[in-house]
Amino acid sequence: MARRPLPRILSSGTAQIARSREIARTAADSATDVLHPLITVSRGLRELASAARRKWTATPREKRGPALLLVAGCVLGIGLLPFGPLISLISLMALAGWKGRVRTTVKTGPDEAEAGRLKALYEALVPYFSVPEDPAPLFAHGGDWAGAFSDWAFDANGRLSELRVTYPAYFTDGEDESRARIEQLLHAKSGRGREYRFRWDEEGNQLVMTVLPALSTAIAAQRFVTVPGETVLGFTDAGAVQRTVPVTDGDEARDAPPVIWRTGPRSTEPHLLAAGQPGSGTTTLLRSIALQVLPHGDVLIVEGGGTGEYACLTGRAGVLAVECGLTGALISLEWAVRETERRLIAANRARQAGLPAPDDTRRPLWILMDRPSVLGHLAAADGQADPQSLLEVPLRHGRAACVTVVVAEQFDSLDTLSEAVRTHTRARVVLGAAPHEQLAAVLGAAPHTTPTPDVPPGRGYARLGTGPVLRLQVPATPDPYDDATSGNHRQAVLELLPDRRPAVTAAGDAEEDGARAAQNPAAGTPSGEERPDQSPAADAPAGHDRVAAVTAPAES
Numbered sequence: 001m002a003r004r005p006l007p008r009i010l011s012s013g014t015a016q017i018a019r020s021r022e023i024a025r026t027a028a029d030s031a032t033d034v035l036h037p038l039i040t041v042s043r044g045l046r047e048l049a050s051a052a053r054r055k056w057t058a059t060p061r062e063k064r065g066p067a068l069l070l071v072a073g074c075v076l077g078i079g080l081l082p083f084g085p086l087i088s089l090i091s092l093m094a095l096a097g098w099k100g101r102v103r104t105t106v107k108t109g110p111d112e113a114e115a116g117r118l119k120a121l122y123e124a125l126v127p128y129f130s131v132p133e134d135p136a137p138l139f140a141h142g143g144d145w146a147g148a149f150s151d152w153a154f155d156a157n158g159r160l161s162e163l164r165v166t167y168p169a170y171f172t173d174g175e176d177e178s179r180a181r182i183e184q185l186l187h188a189k190s191g192r193g194r195e196y197r198f199r200w201d202e203e204g205n206q207l208v209m210t211v212l213p214a215l216s217t218a219i220a221a222q223r224f225v226t227v228p229g230e231t232v233l234g235f236t237d238a239g240a241v242q243r244t245v246p247v248t249d250g251d252e253a254r255d256a257p258p259v260i261w262r263t264g265p266r267s268t269e270p271h272l273l274a275a276g277q278p279g280s281g282t283t284t285l286l287r288s289i290a291l292q293v294l295p296h297g298d299v300l301i302v303e304g305g306g307t308g309e310y311a312c313l314t315g316r317a318g319v320l321a322v323e324c325g326l327t328g329a330l331i332s333l334e335w336a337v338r339e340t341e342r343r344l345i346a347a348n349r350a351r352q353a354g355l356p357a358p359d360d361t362r363r364p365l366w367i368l369m370d371r372p373s374v375l376g377h378l379a380a381a382d383g384q385a386d387p388q389s390l391l392e393v394p395l396r397h398g399r400a401a402c403v404t405v406v407v408a409e410q411f412d413s414l415d416t417l418s419e420a421v422r423t424h425t426r427a428r429v430v431l432g433a434a435p436h437e438q439l440a441a442v443l444g445a446a447p448h449t450t451p452t453p454d455v456p457p458g459r460g461y462a463r464l465g466t467g468p469v470l471r472l473q474v475p476a477t478p479d480p481y482d483d484a485t486s487g488n489h490r491q492a493v494l495e496l497l498p499d500r501r502p503a504v505t506a507a508g509d510a511e512e513d514g515a516r517a518a519q520n521p522a523a524g525t526p527s528g529e530e531r532p533d534q535s536p537a538a539d540a541p542a543g544h545d546r547v548a549a550v551t552a553p554a555e556s
Contacts, residue, residue: 041093044100048092114154118145121160121189128182129167138168151208159191161211169205176446180436182207187450195471196450212237212449215473217456218250220492221291222475228296228364229264231289233429233462234472241470259462259470261427263364263404269465270399273417273425274408275442280432281458281474282408283309286368288477289406291496294318297364300336302329302387304371312480317498326378326387333390336367336403340394343401365403367394372421373413388418395424411438429472431460445469 059067078084110118122145129139129148138148153162163186172178183198186209190196199208215235224232225245232245235256244255263270274282283305290299290313300320301310314322323329343361350357369391376386394403407421411434428443433455440446447461447469458474478485480493 037097040100041096042100044096044098047099048096110152110154113158114152117154117158117160118149118152121145121163121186122148124185124189125165125182128178128185129171131170134168134170138166155211159194160209163190163209165207165209167205167207171205173200173202173205173207180446183450193452193454195452198448198450212471215459215471216249216256217458217473217476219247219256219473219475220489221288221477221496222248222492223496224258224292226260226292229262229267231261231263231292232475233259233261233285233289234458234474235259236462236470236472240468259464259472261464265399265402267399269427271395271405271425272407272427272429273421273442274406274429274431275411275414276408276431276460277411277433279457280460282410282429282431283370284458284477285429285431285474286310286370286406286408287313287479287493288475290319290366290368291477291493293364293366294498297366299366299368300332302332302367302369302372302375304329304369304374306374308481309370309479312493312497315500317501319498326375326382326384329375329387330379330384330390333367333387336365337390337393339365340397340401340403343403344397347400362402365401367391367403367405368408369406370408371410371413372407373409373416376416386418388421391418392420395420414442427462427464429460429462431458431472431474443469447471 056064078088081087122139122143123141125148126139126141126143130137137143148166149163150166151162151164152160155161165186167173179198179200183196186198187196190209190211195212195214197210197212199210201207215237219235224247226232235247236259238257241257241259243258243260245258246253247256249256261269261272274285276282286301287310290301290310293299294316295318298318298320299313301313301322303310303322303324306324308324310322313319321328321332323332347357347361350361369387372388376388379386391405391407394401394405397403398405405425407417407425409417430439430442433451433453434442436446436451439451439461443461443463444466445463445468449471451461456473458472458476460472460474461469462472463469476489477493478489480490480497
């Protein structure tokens with residue numbers, strides 16, 4: 001049976017009906033705004049009438065006659081006064097407007113559901129905050145939770161977002177195990193999936209629990225307002241540091257609190273170790289560091305994973321080499337050892353002569369090593385030296401020679417790191433989800449927050465030397481050659497990359513060295529100790545995947 005078409009008035013009238021409803025709604029809103037004073041006065045008159053009715057109902061019958069007589073006398077007296085009715089009408093309207101105003105209800109305590117949550121949390125803390133010998137326990141089964149809890153706050157979902165707990169003075173708040181038990185309990189009872197900060201006041205016997213907001217993941221790689229020698233590792237909570245820098249967070253510009261790592265001859269943490277699970281963002285951190293230091297220094301990259309994560313830096317100005325193989329890594333690190341020794345000798349001779357250190361010894365040299373355990377395994381199988389053994393000289397003397405070492409490794413291979421790497425990397429970064437004990441082992445101190453099981457890439461903790469443990473979110477610095485990279489992040493990284501320079505072949509470099517040796521025999525000596533004025537470009541590592549020679553470094 002053929003379906004008949006709808007009448008035209010039904011098929012074409014839907015838009016008109018919607019438009020009519022919108023017009024009516026707009027007219028009603030406008031009328032409400034215009035008539036708002038009249039509505040308020042009407043509401044107040046209604047409330048006054050209700051109050052007068054309740055008062056009349058509560059008045060005994062024997063007193064109603066005198067009350068009516070008193071009211072009638074007052075009305076007669078007002079009527080005989082000059083402008084009495086007008087003044088009384090104005091007063092009545094003002095009183096009605098005051099009574100009819102919209103008043104916000106001030107919440108003075110928890111509701112029934114919130115009180116139940118606080119009561120349950122109080123009962124859960126009783127076994128930890130009470131002893132049988134206490135004659136007047138603050139925590140007791142069936143006790144009053146209001147004496148132990150204060151400054152509570154709940155979010156829109158009815159979960160605790162802030163709480164101050166007063167505990168007995170005999171609680172062992174100086175022991176990490178006792179603190180960890182209380183923090184774990186509060187975390188479980190207040191709601192999982194959020195990150196909490198716990199602040200212990202041992203003097204006042206109080207514990208403050210606060211829910212931390214999530215750190216922004218929309219801050220991409222960009223030029224940060226820093227000076228040479230300062231590197232932004234990421235961003236942390238407001239109030240955790242005393243400095244902010246302007247950043248572009250998504251589509252808006254704002255000031256964000258950075259975690260700044262200072263390097264150089266006066267740095268107390270000249271080298272850094274980053275650890276994390278696969279996919280946690282340690283490679284992103286190294287890429288971010290490389291892009292920040294390239295305008296002021298030279299970078300040598302050794303990638304043990306061999307995944308080509310640093311291919312975008314190959315052949316760029318300031319990038320000495322990007323090594324992915326064992327042989328190239330050994331050659332490059334051997335050159336780094338000789339360069340460190342040459343810088344030390346040149347600076348020492350300049351100081352003995354009463355002269356400032358040469359410019360080529362003050363230009364920062366960065367050694368970024370990703371996954372050294374893989375290269376160490378290959379070296380052991382091939383019977384060669386572990387590349388980590390070549391890092392001992394840059395690690396021990398890098399601060400005086402303006403050489404900085406950054407090592408990134410995964411959690412399951414931290415035990416393969418050499419003693420020199422573990423000893424001299426006093427700046428630590430842990431990314432990704434990790435147990436509390438593992439965080440404390442890597443950072444040297446446990447964080448005062450509860451890490452969540454699921455975190456975005458680049459989220460973790462940082463600790464510089466003996467400083468506090470700070471939450472960290474690394475700027476998004478993905479590989480621009482990865483197809484999974486978004487267009488905005490790819491463009492942000494490409495804009496920060498230095499210009500490419502023409503690569504020089506190894507044969508051309510050898511011919512140039514031979515010509516230089518023929519003109520100046522002293523320049524052809526292989527030992528850096530024989531020519532303290534040698535620049536890093538003259539002895540730069542060469543290979544198929546690295547630049548054979550670099551231009552003379554600019555003045556820092």
